[in-house]
Amino acid sequence: xxxxAAAETVATATPTGDVQGIMGKxxxxxxxxxxxxxxxxxxxxxxxxxxxxxxxxNPRFLSSxxxxxxxxxxxxxxxxxxxxxxxxxxxxxxxxIGSISGLSAAVLAVTFVLHQWPLGVSIxxxxxxxxxxxxxxxxxxxxxGVPSFVITLAGLLGxxxxxxxxxxxxxxxxxxxxxxxxxxxxxxxxxxxxSYVLSVVxxxxxxxxxxxxxxxxEAAGLSSTSIVEISIKAGLxxxxxxxxxxxxxxxxxxxxxxxxxxALVVLFNYxxxxxxxGRSIYAVGGNVEAARRAGIHVxxxxxxxxxxxxxxxxxxxxxxxxxxxxxxxxxxGGDTNLTAIAAAVIGGTSLFGGRGSAWSALLxxxxxxxxxxxxxxxxxxxSVRYMVTGVVLLLAVIVDSLSRRSRASHGRx
Numbered sequence: 001x002x003x004x005a006a007a008e009t010v011a012t013a014t015p016t017g018d019v020q021g022i023m024g025k026x027x028x029x030x031x032x033x034x035x036x037x038x039x040x041x042x043x044x045x046x047x048x049x050x051x052x053x054x055x056x057x058n059p060r061f062l063s064s065x066x067x068x069x070x071x072x073x074x075x076x077x078x079x080x081x082x083x084x085x086x087x088x089x090x091x092x093x094x095x096x097i098g099s100i101s102g103l104s105a106a107v108l109a110v111t112f113v114l115h116q117w118p119l120g121v122s123i124x125x126x127x128x129x130x131x132x133x134x135x136x137x138x139x140x141x142x143x144x145g146v147p148s149f150v151i152t153l154a155g156l157l158g159x160x161x162x163x164x165x166x167x168x169x170x171x172x173x174x175x176x177x178x179x180x181x182x183x184x185x186x187x188x189x190x191x192x193x194x195s196y197v198l199s200v201v202x203x204x205x206x207x208x209x210x211x212x213x214x215x216x217x218e219a220a221g222l223s224s225t226s227i228v229e230i231s232i233k234a235g236l237x238x239x240x241x242x243x244x245x246x247x248x249x250x251x252x253x254x255x256x257x258x259x260x261x262x263a264l265v266v267l268f269n270y271x272x273x274x275x276x277x278g279r280s281i282y283a284v285g286g287n288v289e290a291a292r293r294a295g296i297h298v299x300x301x302x303x304x305x306x307x308x309x310x311x312x313x314x315x316x317x318x319x320x321x322x323x324x325x326x327x328x329x330x331x332x333g334g335d336t337n338l339t340a341i342a343a344a345v346i347g348g349t350s351l352f353g354g355r356g357s358a359w360s361a362l363l364x365x366x367x368x369x370x371x372x373x374x375x376x377x378x379x380x381x382x383s384v385r386y387m388v389t390g391v392v393l394l395l396a397v398i399v400d401s402l403s404r405r406s407r408a409s410h411g412r413x
């Protein structure tokens with residue numbers, strides 16, 4: 001061992017080395033911020049500020065009952081927003097997600113209630129229709145080069161007409177309250193013990209994932225995270241999860257539908273970060289021509305993402321119908337489209353493509369639903385909610401644009 005290597009070994013094994021390591025990480029964090037790599041920091045800070053303000057104005061905001069309702073309300077549109085995240089990562093847009101969700105709700109109600117199909121068959125049929133719509137979008141986009149804005153705008157109008165045609169003269173169809181799908185959305189909550197078990201499992205999986213990643217980087221000769229730091233982060237995550245479960249369990253508990261939404265976020269986060277498909281999405285969204293020259297089947301990526309996004313929109317429509325125990329002409333209408341897109345952008349997904357994560361859907365929808373819930377508790381008109389949400393969306397886009405400009409300037413430097 002050389003004297004230099006020995007000195008480095010001693011330095012890292014002493015308290016001074018630990019301090020230097022911590023200082024190095026702080027410098028690295030400051031550098032990422034200065035380079036425009038903000039990550040989820042603005043969103044997390046925004047959630048803390050929003051919750052703090054509304055809790056100050058109305059102490060019921062952070063009550064277990066209100067947070068349980070907030071979580072359940074987030075699941076349907078959040079699932080739709082998850083599909084929007086995938087499309088935005090490609091630098092594209094889908095304006096028809098609301099109409100797709102409304103159509104899937106209508107298909108579920110008509111086939112299950114009027115035609116007496118088995119519930120599972122009705123759900124599967126609605127999801128298959130959503131997937132088929134995405135395949136059609138992908139075909140039109142890759143075969144004829146029609147902009148996704150135009151394709152999905154046409155889909156918004158056309159599918160709205162199909163939804164009205166499917167519902168017919170009835171206009172509204174109620175789902176049986178004793179059906180499994182309604183019970184799933186309204187009455188199913190995790191037992192308290194299971195919520196704590198899942199918290200421990202989640203923290204354990206986080207520790208295992210980060211530990212294995214650190215070992216792989218160390219074996220490759222790259223900088224890695226110490227096991228102490230990983231343990232501290234996993235411990236903090238466990239503490240937050242256990243505290244949250246304890247608070248929510250003082251009320252009705254954690255809704256199974258919300259847990260399903262979070263599970264979808266975790267699944268797609270894995271797919272985006274750990275699979276070839278996910279890395280291809282980031283590559284295409286970052287620079288489509290470079291991705292094509294690297295051997296990525298760009299058209300396949302576009303088609304697959306549109307199919308997955310529209311399937312998630314259909315699933316979100318089923319969640320919404322189950323939550324309301326009904327499907328009607330207004331299903332998927334109103335602000336569903338804009339709320340889902342706004343959630344993805346507010347959560348940190350770039351409108352310019354190539355940057356964002358599955359967690360954007362969860363963070364963004366929590367921000368929007370928190371604003372809606374807080375203003376409702378303050379007895380303010382819905383017009384205020386739209387204005388506040390619009391301001392938050394504009395701020396998110398401004399932050400995205402500034403960080404993108406900062407990265408570009410550092411790249412040129």
